[in-house]
Amino acid sequence: MREQSQIHYCNLPEMPRRAFAMAMNPSRMEAIIMLEKKWVNGTKLKYFLFNDDSFFTTAIDSGGNQVKIPWKGSSGEKEVVRNAFKKWKNQGIGLEFEETTDRLEAHVRIGFAKGEGSWSYVGRDSWDIPKEQRTMNFGWDILDDQDTVLHEIGHAMGFPHEHQNPNAGIVWNEEAVYTALAAPPNSWSREKTFHNIIRKIEPDAVQGSSWDPNSIMHYPFGPGLITAPSEYANGLFPEDGLSARDIAWVQQFYPKMDKRTFLELKPFHSEIISLDVGGQINLEFKPEETRTYTISTFGTMDTVMILSEEINGENVYLSGDDDSGEDRNSYIKLKLIKGKKYIVNIRLYYKESTGDTCVMLW
Structure with missing residues (x-):
């Protein structure tokens, strides 16, 4: 020990x-x-x-x-x-x-x-x-x-x-912890x-x-620092790894990503966001013309939205917005180039109601 x-x-x-x-x-x-x-x-x-x-x-x-x-x-x-x-x-x-x-x-x-x-x-x-x-x-x-x-x-x-x-439910011997x-x-x-x-x-x-007392995110503690649970009075040492x-x-x-499940984002077409809390929708977009585009979510929900450009198989961050805790929707406005491939990732924090929520590009 x-x-x-x-x-x-x-x-x-x-x-x-x-x-x-x-x-x-x-x-x-x-x-x-x-x-x-x-x-x-x-x-x-x-x-x-x-x-x-x-x-x-x-x-x-x-x-x-x-x-x-x-x-x-x-x-x-x-x-x-x-x-x-x-x-x-x-x-x-x-x-x-x-x-x-x-x-x-x-x-x-x-x-x-x-x-x-x-x-x-x-x-x-x-x-x-x-x-x-x-x-x-x-x-x-x-x-x-x-x-x-x-x-x-x-x-x-x-x-x-x-x-x-x-x-x-840890009860500390606080002065012993401060001293140690x-x-x-x-x-x-x-x-x-x-x-x-x-x-x-x-x-x-x-x-x-x-x-989880064995979590990699848990500190080890020597004897005399934990009062309860009593089984850790002589120390708590998480298993390795x-x-x-x-x-x-x-x-x-962070579930494994499957690009085959990515949806195509089309101009002026609303894509329904049907997710549980913590879920994520992934969309692809290839502009047919070079111009400034707007991407926005709609509905009463909290999201973080990221826009990336795919370059040599790698998603390169371009812009992002986080509307969580605010009375608005995620919103990105940026010039996109014809023929290039863009990825939009939207992660849902919270959805207020059972009504439809969506994302649209125009």
């Missing part, structure tokens, strides 16, 4: 909580919160691995000297990261992962700054992070620690910490410990109604 002093923890960046501009029913709010950080299925998440001395953190060492902590990783560390992305992809999911050497086109920018902890932004939070900044970091040796890498990639796909699941995390190797403040461990995340943000529930949930949120 590992000693608590040997356990490193992931430190999630704090992000502002979403503020809803209007009062809404709890079911609608629940659906939006659960899905807001997830990517549209079929997205190709491009990741960049810092690999030279151009990017670093400036810090002060114990002797009062200014030092540079490089963000670049070793060849071995980078290979561990590549293999972890392959592990997630091998679960038969619709998300794609591709390494890029162009930092400016990367959704996920990964550093290896030692001593700065391991962390990642959650899902689409990384979209708005400036391109010169990291969206993920590995702060200790990961050569024999693929679980940490799988964990951080899970965050990048939009999954929160499982030990903060309010359905877990204040000590090396984490050396956390009480505020950081509360944010990453003791705080319960919103019930609407978790997957399902049960708790992805749990069966991890695999089930990633397959549910």
